[in-house]
Amino acid sequence: MFKYILRRALQAIPLLFFISFALFGLMQASGDPLATFGGRQPLQPDDRARLARQMGLDQPFLVQYLIWLTGDDWLRWDTDGDRLADHAIIVPLADLEGQPLPPGRRYGIIRGDFGASVQMRKPAIEVIGDKIGPTLLLMGTAQVVIVIVSLVIGILSAVRQYTWVDSLLTSFSFVMYSFPIFLIALLLMYLFAIKFREWGLPYFPISGMFDPRGGVTPQEIAWHMVLPVTSISLISIAGYSRYIRSTMLEVINSDYIRTARAKGLSERRTLMVHAFKNASLPLVTLIGLDIPFLLGGAVVTEQLFGWPGLGSQFINSINASDFPVLMTLLMMISVAVVIFQILTDITYTFLDPRIRY
């Protein structure tokens, strides 16, 4: 088991390097972070050249990647631009032309330095840190709702297979499964915020995380979360509940359930203890593999509801070509995916002793 984990972890390292390299290349080629640096006014050519030099943007791609990865405190820099050494940067700890150059100040991503956000002028990790709370709150709540509701729906329609309950829930899942999330969000907003307000009913807010007048109280946040959580949940419940229904059906038709019934266990006990326990195993995999993707937030939903999370931040950073933030976020998700894949495998072996590695 330990060997298996070690092997998986070692396999993941080149994978992550490859992902980071590909993403870094894509971003370098995709836009100019200095384009929006000066706010509304374009930068003066001199300032532009100086900033590019200071931020290392004038270096060749491979050098930029290396610096992003390992930092530049072991290199000598020429940031004021009066030396010839600008591009000869792999000059390990040697002075150029007798002039001592200051070492760089970056430590690189492998030493936990994710670089500074171009747009916000603070460390990228802080930008992410500010937004991760709201995203985890929103997505975590949604995930809990999704799992609970789809368990109920899935089990109910499996136990009542081919009755009207089943067909009703099945049609519901089929329709919800095809719903674009923005349509459902807009419909919910229209009905529960705008129409309810018109009708004088208590209405839900449609934007932000709290009302500035009300302040940040748990009730405020919960009230603001109702519509976005409902939108996200409705879409995902469809897929999850179909999955639970099919694993549950598989289990119900197996020999050990017949045995449990034959020895006279109550139907309730048979279903809840014997059937559900076994049917929930594949669900663990499904949830485990989905959790890291919660970090990406629900881009469309967050954008629509003005939720200050990582999803909105991602769009924001893309529009500003803020590579350090984008890279930090994407690499964080990739690492989480790898870790959760391993964790899911380990959990599974504990839950299902038939599986050995």
Place this chain on the structure above:
Amino acid sequence: MTANTSESPRPVTLTHPSAQHPPRSQMNRVARRFLRHRLAVTGSVMLIAIMLYVTLGALIFTEAQANYNDTSRRLEAPSTQHPFGTDTIGRDILARTIYGGQISLLIGVFAVSVSVTVGVMVGVVSGYYGGWIDGLLMRFTEAMLCIPSLLLLLVISKFLGGRIPDVNFLGREFSGSVIVIIAIIGLTSWMYLARIVRASVLSLKQAEFIVAAEALGAPTRRVILAHILPNILAPVIVSATLGVAGAILSEAYISFLGLGVKPPTATWGNMLDGASRFIAEAPWLWLCPGVLILITVMSINFVGDGLRDALDPRSDNKV
């Protein structure tokens, strides 16, 4: 699931079988199973209706009408003159949903062609050759799966956005971003298909008819094209059908976020861009394209589901 439809016993005669009633072909059986699938038939009918809507509609409105804007008539509610109302700069939404639908369906179909080509190629090569090629391709596939596909789509569309000039196709002017969107949706959605194909090829490789073909000295190309490909067609068709629905949704999401197809070319997705600011004032702005996307995606999903059951009667998977 229903069992295979039993064929009627063939009478023993000395004439050539083709002179008799031909035995029911595989296609025939698949078609019968498909037609018995209620949701699939409903889906097909809805899909045909949508296709008629976007093609016949084009006979009534010209594309110039769809792009014609009259700012004095902005955000008008549905009326006899504009049955679906007008948008933020006074364009007729009905005409735009017709032309937008054409582009959205086009993007769906072409993006899936890209993803099926890549997915099948990666899957077949990986499964058939094995070894280091397999290792390399599968690591690459895993890497692609590590990043949420919507985020990857957004990054790549930023990367390619505005680089491709407008193109003239079938006498119409398309924004170059249509091609970009087709390419990036195709290139970020082949991974699951590649895995399915690889698994099928791996199990087929052990099959006796493949071993026999190889033993007879059939060249690799022939083994793959004539013996392996026809046998992995079923999962590919199902996955391609469902993929069209996914691609239409993806286009809608990125265009909705403003990184998709650029105006004036309309798509159902970019008609929604900015519509969320008029939730209360102009619900027709988002309702019309939104509902059309829903109907299309739903009917394609129904058809894909029916195809899965029809092509593979053994599968219990009725999800």
